[in-house]
Amino acid sequence: MSIYLPIGPQHPVHPEAVQLKLKVEGEEVVDADVDVSFVHRGIEKVLETKTYVQGLFLAERICGICNVAHTTCYAINVERLAGVEVPRRALHLRLVVEELARMHSHMLWLSLLAHVIGFDSLFMLAQRDRELVLDLMEEITGGRVITSYNVIGGVRRNVDAALAQKIISTLDGLRKRVLEYKRLLGEDAILRARTEDVGYLSSSKAVELSAVGPVARASGVPYDVRECDPYLIHDEVPFNVVVYNTCDVWGRAMVRIDEVLESIEMIRYALERLPEGDVRAKVPLLIKPPPGESVARVEAPRGELIHYVRSDGSEKPVRYKVRTPTLANLAALVEMLKTGRKDRPVYVADVPVIFASIDPCICCAARVLLIDEKRGSVKEVGMDEVVRGE
Amino acid sequence: MSGIEEPVSEEEVLQRLKEALGEALLDARIAGKRRVFVTVDREHYRTAVVALKEMGFDFLSAVTGVDAGDRFEVIAHVGRRVSVAVKALVPKDDARIASIVDVYPAAFFYEREAWEMLGIHFEGHPKLERTFLPESWPPGVYPLRKEYRQGSERG
């Protein structure tokens, strides 16, 4: 007897609205599908109506946690279109903030993994230590999560020597804690029992389904945009692409923990070699890039993020396309939910762990949709009108 | 699986695409570091993508649909080191193009998105169904088309 078990759109494992449609026999999953149609926000359409400068702040809100990746990607695209030269100091600072964002994203992910398997102590401690990164972010950029730091032509604020020193010393303290979590991932029996061999995605499947980010790297695919397509100063900063071959959730956790450690070193390197100069090129408020198109790719904490922009010479883009890493990993997720490893089936208890392991972020684009039942017409209403109750 | 076995030089990619497609290649250019843009007509879109796959590109970044005013464009972004954008031109009154899901299974969700947002029909796609828009969305209304206007668009 198989029963249909819908997980979501409201479920404690994930605050975002997404539905996993599972077919379950006893404790085993026999079939799976995913439905993400609950939260489409139409950001791509709205971006066509905003100027290039305004669009940056909307692109930032595509995803709260990886907002730095989105603004980096957006800014690079517009800078390439408009031919803006970014000062080198700004590139260093972009890298610093991007890696800080990666750190807090990965630590958030670790705590969520702990939460999913009911390990609340690790959840609390990882959240506690993540605060250190957020405090740094606030001091550098002015915002704890939404940074509004990258702008077209550079970054907004400078980092002086005292702050740079503070960042380095805080991260040194954090490093010890992160190493503690790494030890925990290696030693804690239950943590390992719940994550090893769970969410199996073979290397060949990871390539076939074009998985990105830690999901791909834990399956032995050494794909990291920072290494393949250096977009800031990644060709100067030494770092390792972390690859594990375990193909399971445990590997994904290890990839992320190791990346946090790599990030600390990258930030230190960039801050110690901060070149002198401006942090922002002069850019007019109304940018009118020449007609053309551009593709920018950024390694967001969740994986490869790709933005495509098309300009027709006006102050607004003709088309702005965003492909978020979660979308790229969705196909891999369905595959992981459906097939276990060899003779080991996927259990219901594994589903939240597998789902969490891709670090899902179902947000895509923001408009409120109102449907007028009486007239049967569809009218989209901007947030501003809804707020005022019109 | 070790390393990434893809062509690393833009010129090489361009050269080999020219060999594979010949006259069908309407436009081809290198746009900056690690960026190659090629344009084909819709009959040769699949051929170009297959040629890339045979060249060693095993990674598909995204499939973008664009409403370019008088026509649609479907762009497949392929490649890890060199990002190759294969652009196919699709007439508006006959918005159909061959699916590449069998070449790159990752195109599954991307083509569904382009179909939903722009109404471009991908022939051969195994499951062209609603994914992103709500169930109550009226069929035949494609929000990313230029003629679709928003209620509160500001000047």
Next chain:
Amino acid sequence: MAISLELLKNLLRRRATIMYPDERRALPESSRGRLVFVRDLCVGCGLCWRACPSAAIEPIKDEKGLRPVFYIDKCTFCYLCVEVCPRKAIKGSSEQASVVSDKSELVVK
């Protein structure tokens, strides 16, 4: 059991929780908070409400002429208006509390 020692050590550590609102974290000066508007400096050029990405600034007319009004409930604290203002009439502050019982307190005049 690998975490137990750490947990026992926590018995001796001070709590990490900040008991808001009795205790408040000292915000760094760089923190982006509520906007401050200086009427005397404003010349009503209109750059701010044209720049605002979230339509949180509206122009009104007072006895001295055109001037902006800021709706903090819609503001995303991007500070684009602070940047574009040619007279530095709009300033940032690190004041965060946007929880109010009267919505009119969220309008900066």
Next chain:
Amino acid sequence: MLEPLLRFVQALAYLLYTLLLALLLEWFDRKLIAKFQNRVGPHYTGPAGILQPLADVLKLLSKESVVPEGTDRLMFTLSPLLAFTIICTATAFVPLLGYRGLVSLEGDVILVLALLTLYLLVIYTAGASSSSRFSLIGATRAALMLLGFEIPLMLSCLSVAASLGSFRISEIAAKAQPRLLGIHALGFLVYLVAAQAELDRQPFDIPEAETEIVSGWLVEYSGWRLAIFRLSKDIELVLLTGLAVALFIGGGPNVPLQGFELAIATPVFLIKQLLVVFILSLIRASFGRLRIDQFIGVGWRALIPASFLYLVIAALVA
């Protein structure tokens, strides 16, 4: 004429004490876990938040208790009441006052263990009678869990009883002493692990598993029904920690008290109980959740052999 009345008042007073103890232990557990995790925990209601569990129960009692469509209404209502009754009855045999409980019978260890099994049966009916898929899965898991921990729980209790030569809990409590813990360490350990499973606490909170099946068999309960289940679970904690103290660490101090039992033996027993809660809380805070198949594996590969080994040890020292 007066005798039955007196007994009734006694029973009522004992029930009240059990309830107070239940709320106290829940608060202690919550506060302790918060401290382990560098948090504050309950702090708002009463000094250091000690009244928070009471406030929670009162809040639930004041709320609507929804009965979802398609539910077996009778079983849905009866289950919490049955669970509460069973667990209170079992508690009456445990000498929570340090020197005595409410009642005492020859062989009441066995009776208490039987009642505990019955309690789990009620949990199964509670989950199975509500019309949710999640509660059904939770109920099935609760029943499966029984396979893993019931034998060790019983064996550890009965072995210690046999080695001390009595099956009456209050008599065992008088004979058991902390210094005997050296011999009974294995039994104590097995008991604690099994008790943790009986209580649905990490690493064995499998039937409730918030992030997997929302809250398992409890998911459809609300209002007073949920309040009664919550109270029953707290009393279960009192029962199992009380039993641990009585069987393994001994009740009150082994000196003649002459009329000061209530003033000395009861606090001593309470302190020992808090110590056991401390251990259980540390275990709860230290682990994530096992999968059901892994738990059964642990049960049969480790817990049951260990409990048999303990049986042999207990038989040798008796």
